Amino acid sequence: MGWTYNTPDGVANDGPMLTAIAIAFTALSLVLVSLRFYVRGRLLKALEIDDWVLGFTWIASCGFAVVTIAQTKWGLGLKHLRDMPDENLFAFGLLQYMGAPFYITSILGFKLSLLLTYLRFMTKGAARNATIGVIVACIAFHLSFLLVQVNLCQPIAKQWDPAITGGKCLPAVPFYTSMASLTIVFDVTVMLLPFPVLLKSRIQRRRKIVLLCLLALGVFITIIQFLRIRTVRNLANYLDSSSLIMWSTIENNAGIIVASVPTLAPLFRYFADKTLKSSTAS
Numbered sequence: 001m002g003w004t005y006n007t008p009d010g011v012a013n014d015g016p017m018l019t020a021i022a023i024a025f026t027a028l029s030l031v032l033v034s035l036r037f038y039v040r041g042r043l044l045k046a047l048e049i050d051d052w053v054l055g056f057t058w059i060a061s062c063g064f065a066v067v068t069i070a071q072t073k074w075g076l077g078l079k080h081l082r083d084m085p086d087e088n089l090f091a092f093g094l095l096q097y098m099g100a101p102f103y104i105t106s107i108l109g110f111k112l113s114l115l116l117t118y119l120r121f122m123t124k125g126a127a128r129n130a131t132i133g134v135i136v137a138c139i140a141f142h143l144s145f146l147l148v149q150v151n152l153c154q155p156i157a158k159q160w161d162p163a164i165t166g167g168k169c170l171p172a173v174p175f176y177t178s179m180a181s182l183t184i185v186f187d188v189t190v191m192l193l194p195f196p197v198l199l200k201s202r203i204q205r206r207r208k209i210v211l212l213c214l215l216a217l218g219v220f221i222t223i224i225q226f227l228r229i230r231t232v233r234n235l236a237n238y239l240d241s242s243s244l245i246m247w248s249t250i251e252n253n254a255g256i257i258v259a260s261v262p263t264l265a266p267l268f269r270y271f272a273d274k275t276l277k278s279s280t281a282s
Contacts, residue, residue: 004075006085015077018246022065025253032260033058039267050116054259057109061252064102068245071095077242084239086162093160096241100149103248107183108142110255111190117262118194127197134193138186145179176232176244184225191218220258224251 002008003015033054041047068076074092075084084092115135122128153159153169224247231243 003072004078004085004088005073006087007078007083011083012079013072013077013083014079014242015072018072018077018242018249019069021246022068022249025250026062026065029058029061029253029256029260032257032264035267036260036263039263043266048116048120050113050120051263053109053116054113054256057106057113057252057259058256060102060105060109061256064099064106064252065249067095067099067102068249071099071245075239076245078239081237081239089162090160092238093162096238097150097159099245101146103252104142104146104149106252107255108138110252110259111138111186113259114190115193117259118197121201122194122197127194131193134186134189138190141182141186148175173232173235176235177229180225180229180232184222187221187225188218191215220254221251224254 002011003013004011007013036054037047037051040051071092074088074095076092076095078084112135115131115138118131119128122131148170150156152172152175153167155164155167158164158167158169228244228247228251231240231247234240235244
């Protein structure tokens with residue numbers, strides 16, 4: 001039997017690659033989140049809501065990875081539509097439906113964590129009010145995205161049950177293209193929002209680290225979003241979603257990683273001080 005249930009050996013399948021990517025990026029983001037909690041909770045003793053939001057975001061990202069891996073066993077990654085067993089369609093579609101809330105929650109979560117982090121050094125003024133406004137808009141957009149996604153078809157079960165021939169669905173390609181485009185707008189907004197405040201800040205090292213990480217967020221994740229848009233436009237059948245899901249897996253974990261890196265400066269200082277003390281003692 002091949003990687004996918006009910007298929008023979010030798011069938012062209014990207015399922016193992018999708019599984020490896022999901023495991024690798026989810027594990028890497030777990031390492032960064034764990035280091036963040038170590039720094040914020042153990043070294044600084046200052047865990048706050050942005051840390052907990054990112055921890056919850058990793059759980060959502062992990063949920064998306066688990067669903068993705070399970071979906072490869074039911075057909076995600078198969079190269080040819082003719083190789084998809086009919087008996088796999090129900091489970092394949094149901095897992096696809098289940099994965100969407102995890103994905104949307106995770107891409108909201110890492111942006112929300114960054115925005116809440118900004119509020120810690122934006123204590124007053126227009127910058128703080130703008131950040132609060134972006135938080136509200138970001139939550140509203142992603143909740144709308146989620147509500148439309150889970151109700152994309154009427155009846156809802158039409159999204160995963162091939163036996164339902166009646167009903168109707170929203171056009172998938174225009175919907176996903178629009179959502180990905182708006183997500184890019186929010187990614188860039190989150191990246192640029194703290195720049196005016198940070199450029200005026202006297203904390204040089206922290207400013208440089210945060211600016212670099214935010215630049216990485218904007219550039220890397222925006223590139224991923226453009227790749228997702230290109231993938232969406234090429235969707236011809238349900239198996240074409242494998243590239244879309246692969247980039248989604250990379251995107252949400254990359255966001256978690258980038259949101260974690262700015263908090264790790266105390267860890268680097270801690271080990272630098274220990275190294276310096278050891279060198280001095282010897």
